[in-house]
Amino acid sequence: MNVLNNNHIIxxxxxxxxxxxxxxxxxxxESILSFGNGYIGSRNSLEEYYTISEPTTYVAGIYENIPATNRNELARIPDWTRIQVFLDDNIIDLYDTKILEHKRYLDLKRGLVLREWKSQDSLGRITSIKTIKFISLDNKNTAFKSITIKPENYSGRLKVISGIDGNIIDSKILIPETLELNKPMMLGMETKEGDNLVVITQKSEFIQDNLEYNQKYSNKMVYEEWEWHGEYGKEYIINSLITVFTSLDYKNPIGASIQDTVTDYNNVLISQAESWTNYWNNADITIDNDEQAQRWVNFALYHLISTGKFSGNNNSIAARNLSGVSYQGHVFWDTEMYLLPFYTFTEPEIAKALLMYRYNTLQGARENARREGHKGACYAWESTDSGIEMTPTEVILPYGQIIHIYSGSNEIHISPDIAYAVWxxxxxxxxxxxxxxxxxxxxxxTTRFSTGFLKKEDDNLYHIYDVVGPDEYHERIDDNAYTNLMTQHNLEIALKLINLLQEKYKDKYENLRDKINLQDSEISRWKEIKDKIYTGYNPETKIYEQFKGFFDLEYIDVKSYEPRTKPMDVILGRERVRNSQIIKQTDVLMFLFLLANKFSKDVIEANYNFYEQRTAHGSSLSPSIHSIIAARLGKLDQAYKYFEQNAQIDLDDKMGNAAGGIHMASIGGTWMSVVMGFAGIHIYDNGLLFDPHIPENWNNVKFSVNWHGQKINVQVRKDEITFKIIGNQSVNLCIGEDNWKELAPNNTYIAYKDQKWYWKD
Known part of the structure; x- marks a missing residue:
């Protein structure tokens, strides 16, 4: 076996x-090169299968309960990518033959995964093999695989097995009583509780003289088998179309799979290319004069596009999407805080569908609150199909220590976070x-739930006790500034919403009040406490204390431990870190980003300077927020450093855990770093504000955003911004700090910077 450099990027x-x-x-x-469409997601495992591999395909929303933990996890379904090639009945693989060449590509522009390899057997016979796989962005139930085989220096007996393999899972496998030639093969799977059925079909095309063809079933696998005499230097191509249907979406998935069987292979390829072109035209970001940054952005956009297309309503985007086992396919606040901005600005229908998932799991959120003795809706820290909390209460480490997990019970900011995303x-x-x-x-x-934790004290302010903020190194703390300020924001938008509903939708407002039994006394309390919530702000230093007592903890110079390959709680121990000012991820800086319009630049800068040197970035959610705030403050070296750190979390496996799946928060964070950081977008009720600070080596950056149904094409240079408004309504934009202008549709506008930003006449 040859082991070559596996990290070369062309x-x-x-x-x-x-x-x-x-x-x-x-x-x-397998994780880095994963692919999908938001409904189906697959790891890019090697087609012939090896025990060192983890071939995994998930279908969004198909969960099964694990009795040992009583938690729902995404169910692995049979592997549709399986292909094996034989020469004279000897399998061609990467262990038993000499590897002359082996490359795998992720084609970001077309949504394809490709593989090219040449192997030489003990007799010196060289075989070239190429594969192409994709999951359709045009039809959520369709996938495609193709193999090309070429005998380079011989003629001989070739055999290909291609099928659907159920051996990788322990769920119940169902097969048809008979396999019929010239009809699609079919393999079924029932989840462990028997409440979900997944049906996978395969139909292939291979035209060749003197071909022996069979469909077979063996050991939980159905497969097609072709055998023929391969001629020296000739290429042989086998194309296969796959369909995946489930009882979650169809009453009769078997019937649906039969009716939907596609036989036009060329049209599937054409539709895939057209769909990707359309999405890139809408969501693309181009950076002039920084190829590395362009690759980072393309990689992020690829995963955002391929993950979002068919997500939402009854499912959402998991923290590791459909690309790996980490977090068991559970949905976190990552979706609303890090992914929703991209979809809201580029594909608002997807954003709406993701929020509909939260609406459709509202009853589960109410049940979570009720179990803890509270009113309202407590959204799960780890959510699945029902919205019921899936976070374990404890874990047992390998050496027997029991660690209590408080995020499911005490990290209550998830509810105001979702309200923030709705607004x-x-x-x-x-x-x-x-x-x-x-x-x-x-x-x-969510307002009802969040305000239930507010306690009035002798200082005439309302406090929140015994919580966990975004920084999970410090648990069961009091007056976490992030939790308190997001609760306050939840209150503010609830009261704004009441005014809107009373003014324009009075009947619907009264019906909703009746439905949820919203009392006048509750609304009166909301008004009374809105401006009396403790924030931990010190006007002398302009710094927010992350939580009560944080300033009294030991200061440890985090940067003195760089570079490091382990998290700080492993290096120093959980107790030492808990009693120090080392924080896992952005906490105060997180609300200063989300609620930036409430704070002056000097307040944001004071807190950035203080907390930046205390943050260990032990979470993939952290670097992008630092990049955004640093860019807005004009600290471009730091902004780019954190932009790079965030972008490399998966591409270069900087945290050492990319094998568990793509970190979707950092993927969304890459887009936010460019658009909301370097391009400086701020969201106001009455319009968008742009205050860009782009890296010195960038000539320009181009992108598009939607605002109130109108598309805005943006090009940012160091001292100039060009806007083109596409639509039928004017939009209100601001450049710099306070230079607002109403821009008419189908016109181009230019702003320039001469110490301050000005509109060009």
Whole structure:
């Protein structure tokens, strides 16, 4: 076995290339090169299968209960990517033959994964093999795989097995009583409780003289088998179309799979290319004069596009999407805080569908609150199909120590976070239908829950006790500034919403009040406490104390431990870190980003300077927020450093855990770093503000955003911004700090910087 350099990336920002074969890196590469459409997601495992691999395909929303933990996890389904090639009945693989060449590509522009390899057997016979796989962005139930085989220096007997393998899972496998030639093969799977059925079909095309063809079933696998005489130098191509249907979406998934069987292979390829082109035209970001940054952005956009297309309503985007086992396919606040801005600004229908998932799990959130003795809606820290909390209460470490987990019970900021996302979606889209009919119920019920924790003390202020903020190194703390300020924001938007509903939708407002039994006394209390919540702000230093007593903890110079390969709580121990000012991820800086319009630049800068040197970035959620704030403050060296750190979390496996799946928060954070950081977008109720600070080596950056249904094409240079408004309504934009202008549709506008920003006449 040859082990080659497996980390070479060619000079093309649209391709991610991995060369060679290193078994120790295989599971990481499978994650990095994963592919999907938001409904189906697959790791890019090697088609012939190896025990060092983790071939995994998930279908969004298909969970099964694990009795040992009583938690729902995404269910692995049979592997549709399986292909094996034989020469004279000897399998061609990466262990038993000499590897002359082995490359895998992720084609970001077209949504394809490709593989090229040449192997030489003990007789010196060289075989070239190429594969292409993709999951359709046009049809959520369809996938495609293709193999090309070429005998380079011989003629001989070739055999290909291609099928659907159920051996990788322990769920119940169902097969048809008979396999019929010239009809699609079918394999079924039942989840462990028997409440979900997944049906996978395969239909292939291979035209060849003197071909022996069979469909077979063996050991939980159905497969097609072709055998023929391969001629020296000739290429042989087998194309296969796959469909995946489930009882979650179809009453009769078997019937649906039969009716939907596609046989036009060329049309599937054409539709895939067209769909990706359309999405890139809408969401693309181009950076002039920084190829590395362009690759980072392309990689992030690829995963955002491929993950979002068919997500939402009854499912959402998991923290590791559909690319790996980490977090068991559970949905966290990552979706609303880090992913929703991209979809809201580029594909608002996807953003709406993701928020509808929160509406559709509102009953589960109410049940979570009720179990803890509270009113309203407590959204789960780890959520699945029902919205019921899935976070374990404790874990047992390998050496027997029991660690209590408080995020599910005490990290209550998740509810105001989701309310924030609902309001931000409304601000950007002006979608009053969603706000009135769905979002308002979320906002009122989360306000109800959040305000239930507020306790009035002798200082005449309201406090929140015994919580966990975003920084999970410090648990069960009092007056976490992030939690308190997001609770206050929850209150503010609830009261704004009441005014809107009373003014324009009085009947619907009264119906909603009746539905959720919202009393006048509750609303009066909301008004009374809104401006009396303790924040921990010190006007002399302009710094917010992360929580009560934080300033009294030991200061440890985090940067003196750089570079490091382990998190700080492992290096120093949990107790030492808990009693220090080392923080896992952005906490105070997180609300200074989310609620930036409430704070002056000098307050933001004072807190950035204080907390930046205390943050260990032990979470993938952290670097992008530092990049955004640093860019807005004009600290471009630091902004770019954190932009790079965030972008490399998966591409270069900087945290050492990419094998568990793509970190979607950092993926969304890459887009936010460019658009909301370097381009300086701020969201106001009455319009968008741009205050850009782009890296010195960037000539320009181009992108598009939607605002109130109008598309805005933006080009940012160091001292100039060009806006082109596409639509039928004017938009209100601000450049710099306070230079607002109403821009008419279908016109181009230029702003320039001469110490301050000005509009060009």
């Amino acid at each position: 000079n093309n920002p649209w391709l991610i290339l991995k060369e060679g074969f290193n078994p120790l890196r295989e599971r990481t590469i 931000q979606y409304y601000q950007v889209t002006e979608d009053e239908d969603f706000l009135v009919n769905y979002g308002s119920e979320i906002i009122f019920e």
